[in-house]
Amino acid sequence: MSEFIPHTPQDQRQMLQTIGLSSIEELFSDIPQQILQRYRPLGLEPESELEVARHLRALAKKNANPDENICFIGGGIYDHYLPSVIDYFLQRGEFLTAYTPYQPEISQGTLTVLFEYQTMVAELTGMDVANASLYDGSTALAEAMLLARRVSGRSKFLMAQSLNPNYQAVLRTYAWAADLELITVPLDRNGQLDRSFLRQRLNSNDDIGGLLMQTPNFWGLIEDLSGLKELLGPALLCVSVNPIAAGLLEPPGACGADIVTGEGQVLGNAPNFGGPLLGLFACHKSYLRQLPGHVVGRTVDLDERTGYVMTLQAREQHIRRERATSNICTNQTLLALASTIYLASLGRQGLRRVAELCAQKAHYLAERIAALPGYALRWSGAPFFNEFAITTPVAPQTLLDHLRRRGILGGLSLEPYGDGQTLLIAVTERRSRAELDAYLQALKELKA
Amino acid sequence: MSAKSGQTIFDLGRPGRYALSLPELDVSARPIETLIPKRLLRQEAPRLPEVSQVELVRHYTRLATKNYGVDSGIYPLGSCTMKYNPRINEQLARLPGFAGAHPLQGEALSQGSLELLYRLGRWLSVIAGLDETTLQPAAGAHSELTGMMLIRRYFEAQGQQEQRRLILLPDSAHGTNPSSAHLAGFEVQEVSSDERGMVDPVALARQVDERVAGIMLTVPNTLGIFESDILEVSEIIHRAGGFVYCDGANLNSIVGRARPGDFGADIVHFNLHKTFGTPHGSGGPGAGGIAVEKRLVPYLPVPLVVRREDGQYALDYQRPQSIGRLQAFYGNFAVLVRAYAYIRMLGDAGLREVSGGAVLGANYLKERLKKIYRLPYDRLCKHEFVLSGAGLAPEVHTLDIAKRLIDYGIHPPTIYFPLIVHEALMIEPTETSSLEELDEFVEAMSQIAKEAQESPELLQEAPHHTPVRRLDDVRAARHPVTVWPAG
Amino acid sequence: MPYPSEFKYSKEHEWVKREDGTIRMGITEYAQGELGDVVYVELPQVGHQVKQGEGLATVESVKSVSDVFAPVSGKISEVNQALEDRPELINQSAHEQGWLCCIEMSDPAELEALMDAAAYQQHIGSLSE
Known part of the structure; x- marks a missing residue:
């Protein structure tokens, strides 16, 4: 009997009796025999906590030790x-082991945190609204592209060559699946977005749905966003940012950006060999009902007390199914919690x-x-x-x-x-x- | 002690307070404008909270106490597999060699991470009964999207992309299924469940033609029923040249006993945060992953973790037919560490016990509760079953039953899903609920059934003892306030 | 008698009121009741051409979203801007203040295919059985 499964042999007998069966195996009699007979085990003996911990410590030591590198x-x-208060809250079972807050009366902790998080993301990016997070910075930018397609009805997108190459790769995958075309905007001689190319491409045709770019860019250079929105016209300006830099730099929202995304790992989350990460997503309020993923809103209860709920759910996959704004179902709440506490600490x-x-x-x-x-x-x-x-x-x-x-x-x-x-x-x-x-x-x- | 309802961190503090001191600059300071032109600089500091550390700790402690997690009590949320999350895994995921590992530090300095990913991938391939696994997808829905992309790329390679446009889905499917298929460029078509709650092979055969790229099936399905005709269903799809995609959301009920590859699945996705005991984190991060059969291996996302002949682990980018990348790096590594440790602790015997315990608990609850509530599909169930909350009393709905359960200190089941059951209550106790807890749940449910008849307002006004009572969803959606300060 | 006799009705629960060559339309009292509290309405753009039977608007409640179909073909000539701030008008006054849009008909004969009030009431009667 595993320490995680509390059924004693006597409990099992009692439960089986209620069901009217005599063995656990009979509970699987609805699975065709030939399927059960094909089963092959992993060949793994159960290990105690102590043994597993010993093994994983040895495995972790095969990586570079961050204390010595x-x-x-x-x-x-x-x-x-990473401020010490963060991990204390990440390990609280009420945050760690809860599900998505579908029952708001017993989820006000999570919902309040996400409301705070949305506020902070909107503030750092200079945008009106933000969602409750996406998988990572790269998929957040891909979702920005999909939103821009929905609202512009256009299927060609400009992608900056100065964008992180891994993000470019993710955009290419999503663009292929969504039948979108990506046109690369080359670097100018300073390693930034080539504006003359941009001007030329935008003048020649009005078929562009948006520009996908990053600041600071892959080479660490700060892109000058001023005047870009004017060049783009109805095409959407989608900018991926580093939210730490947002402490110092003019936010894209002040420069006319339509959608601002980013990677939130820097806000109080460990590198973790690249995952899980935190996709920031903020936009102009006119696109509020086009947001992908969860959004938390403020409201009142029966006694007029303030509280929070997941809202605008008719956008989401569990209601709109194939016409949803995104297929995303989870968000990255625990990392959003870390980031909220990080920003509140600073x-x-x-x-x-x-x-x-x-x-x-x-x-x-x-x-x-x-x-x-x-x-x-x-x-x-x-x-x-x-x-x-x-x-x-x-x-x-x-x-x-x-x-x-x-x-x-x-x-x-x-x-x-x-x-x-x-x-x-x-x-x-x-x-x-x-x-x-x-x-x-x-x-x-x-x-x- | 109770703070104002709805209070946020922005409502606390005073200008000038802070919760973390920072080191002084230890290199020669230069005016910032000489480093970055002034026009690029923020004119005003962002409006973030200004609180002391003690205010901050008390605020988030107060908020934590307003949440209910698996650590708080039974959490029978159908289709979500809210099982206990072993505490040791929190320590292991935080080992400095793992948590501090930079994804770009190079293969030589990442052998521990890569070995873990490789071994976990191998295990999951065996558990799926398939050939190769990628752990790059960040979650279940992300896995579905990846799987749909693989199918599309396969047919592109065969020159059949114009023809194979259709993905079939039972009407009991999770909403992510049609949404993911659509995002990958497919049209979706529903397959009706029959009176047993299953896909009817005869009806399916009539619906299938050469346009079908595949079917997405959740096995066992969202009614908790194992599709007993699954072998015929798979064969029909395969004969028509399509793929069988198995949504592994409900794998907890067959793990250690039956493998999707053995009933015809060509692609299986894993929700490691369900079956393999990693915490749900109030809605994420989870971790995904998909196992595929041979024909689809060339199209898997890059990079793929491989073991070289010299025993070194590596990231393989030389995969010209790959669909590309699905996220910036290699998957939700810290979640995968927990899943790896979980599988090791359980071993084969433990995994078998997981599905045995999950199915035992669900059938026990079903047998006891069907005497009190309507059970539209009364069959042997797997890890979950679906009751209907209709018919207890006039003007009492499933929502009321769910909210009243909260008063009994119990997290409600999933409600109003699947859509094919009127007033659905979808109950999944998982193997980690003890017999005493299951009995307490039955007791609460039967009390509620009585209350529904004797004093329905107790249900209609529930919950009564929570930090807030029922919230006005309509107001939230009509006049959205999604950032502070509220309008 | 909540269903005005001068209106025509579609099976999908749209009402149509003829105003010369133009029609005004909305969703019926029955439809708003089934939907529950409307929280958002996505309206078509003025000038947009629609064909009979095509989706032209969506109406959202908290937990559902429904398509509204064009009862006739033509050009959208006006939309009810008031719904942007007050979607609840559909619940409060489905047949009057909660109208959705006006369409300049390209083929007035299409009106013939719609039901009159008595037939529509029979239709919804059959649905609730």
Whole structure:
């Protein structure tokens, strides 16, 4: 008898008697025998908690130990500090083990948190409304594309080449399935969105449903959004953001964006080898009824007390079925909870300070690396936030191996992404001066 | 102690308070405008709460107490498999080597993660009775979409994309099924359930032609009934050249005993947060995954986790026929760690006990409750069964029964689904409910049936003891307020 | 007698009131009762061409969504803007203030296929049996 299944042999007998059967096997007599006979086990003996924990510890040790490897890798996932209060609440069973809040009277905890979360996402992005989250930043941008298709009725989309390549790949998959065409907007000579291409393509035809882009972009460069919406006209401006940068940068909503998405991992969630993640999704209020996924709204109870419910459910798959705004059924509530507590912990000034710490430290490191002989900023004509690309005098992998021997995960080689001799380096507030200097020292030693 | 109803974190605090101190800048500070042009900078700090740490902790503690989770008590929410989530898994998922792993740190530094993903994938292939598994999909619906894309890509490769346009679905299907099929570009057509609550092979055969790309079947179905004609159903679809997609939402009832691949499924999706005991997190994150048969393997999403000949684990991107990526990285890894640990703890014997216990509990409840409530499909059930709340008393609805259960300290079952049962109450106790808890549930349900006749207003006005009473859904939807401050 | 005798009715529970070459339409008292509290109405655009039997609007309640079909072919000439803020007008006054839109008919003969009040009442009577 497993510790998770409380039926004693006597309980089983009593239950079977009530049912009128004499064995558990008889409960499966409705499954054709030939199916049951084909069954093959895994070949796994049950293990105790102690044994499983021992095995998993050993497995985890086969990964790089984050305590001994200082992380300068970004590319969509960043190594920010996780305030201690967050995990305390993530482990509370009332949040951890509840389902989607379909019974609002016993889910006001979750619903209130999601209402707070929606408010914060709308505020950071400068938009009117936000949903209760999607799977991750890439699928959130794909959902933005699908929303733009619904409201524009157009099936061609412009996709920035400066968008994270993994996001581009996800967009290509979704676009193929939805019979949409993606047109890549190349980089200009500064590594940003090529506006002349954009202008030309938009002038030649009015068949574009929207522009899908990212700021800071894959190379860490801040894209200037001003004037883009004017260029796009009725086509939707869809921008994927880093919400930490939102502490410092003008929000896309102030620049006319129609939909703003982003990856919320940076807001108090561990890297977790890339999942689960948190898809942020905010938009102009005119698209409220086109939102994908859950939305929480404020209302009152029978006694006129304020409370929260999931609302606008007629958009969703369980009611509209094949005509739903999205097939999504879950959201990422627990990560949304972490992000809400993260932002509430930092508060109004704290988020800006985290963003400033990231930017200052990244610039400190970038300038000093670029000053080393043989190194240069890949793009020097555009501002960056906390991530930057460096061209290197040796193969990036050689450099990464060298740094790794000094306990540094030095960044992301862009060779596989078609940008040879280039390293993408991310710096967060967690990196101390000593760690930045250690990075520089290691590069100098390689030279010697 | 009770705070104002509906209070948010924005209603608390004072300007200048904060809940987390930050280190001072330890590199030479430069004016920010010299790093980033002023026109790109925010003019005003975002309006976030300004609260002390103690205010913050008390606020979220208060909110936690307004929730009900599996840790609080029985949670017989049909089709959601709300079983106990082992606590040890929380510790294991937080091991620094796992939680701190960056997805782009390279294969050599990720051997532990990759080995775990590889082994879990192999196990799930065996559990499904199929050939290969991807763990990239983030959830059940995401898995469905992935599966539908695989079918579409397969027919494109065969040059049949114009012909194979149709996905069949029973009328008892989850709403995600038609929605996912539609998103992958298919037309959907319903298949009516017969009086047994199952797909009728004779009627199906008439409906099937060369336009059919596949059928999506939940096995056992959403009435909790195992499709006893499943072998014929699969054969009809296969003969017509289509695929059988098995929605694995209800896998908990057959795990360790029967494998979808053995009854004809070509694709099976897993809801690891249901069958394999990972917590639902108030609505996510879950984790998906699909197992497929040989013909579909070339089209699986990139990257696929593989084991090289030298015993090293790797991410395989050299898959030219792949449908591409479904999310930014490799799946909901931290959830998968929990599922992996769960399967290891149970082993083969434990998995068999899971389905045995789940089906035993459901049939026990069904037998006892059918004496009090209408049971439209009275057969041996699997992990769940569907009662009708109609006919207890005039003017008493299923919603009232559900809300009254809350007064008894019990989370209500799924209501008004599946759509083919009038006033449906869909009950899934799972294997982790004890006999005492099942009896308490029966007791509460029979009390409620009595109350429905003697004092229906007790039901109609329920719940009575919750932080809020019934909420005005109509107002919320007519005049949506979705951000603070409320209008 | 809630079903005005000067209206025509469709099987899908739309009412039609003829105003010269134009019709005004909405959903019937019976339909609003079945739907429950209407929370949102998606109206067609003025100038949009519709064919008889095509979906032209959707009406949402909290837990359902229903299509409204064009009872006649023609061009949408006017929509009831008041429903944007007050969808409850459909529940309060289905046959008057809760009208949905007006259509300039392209083929007035299509009206013939619709039911009169007596036939419609018989129709809904048969549904509730």
